[in-house]
Amino acid sequence: MTTRQFQVYDGDGELVATFPEWEAAHNWAHLRANEPVTSRPVQIEDRVERRTWTIEADRCRLTVWRRRVEYGYCGSGDLRHAANARKHARAS
DSSP: OOOOOEEEEETTSSSEEESSSHHHHHHHHHOOOHHHTTTTTOOOOOOETTEEEEEOSOOEEEEESSSOOOEEEEOTTTTHHHHHHHTOOOOO
């Protein structure tokens, strides 16, 4: 069984933690983003699955690394409309 590491970075690009499980990384990153001295946004990278989660204190955005950019959100329901509007965005 291969263990993936989810790498957590502060907004200044500094690696601050790694986790073998997504849920632990996600929960910790939201806590980290709530700390007043943390440079935001906090990001979680999964280089195996080619995904980055951008974390704010109360929400997050998923970016899938493909030629066609895909987004997903957690948190406030208002963000779902923004995700649908960007569904067909393209990366250059």
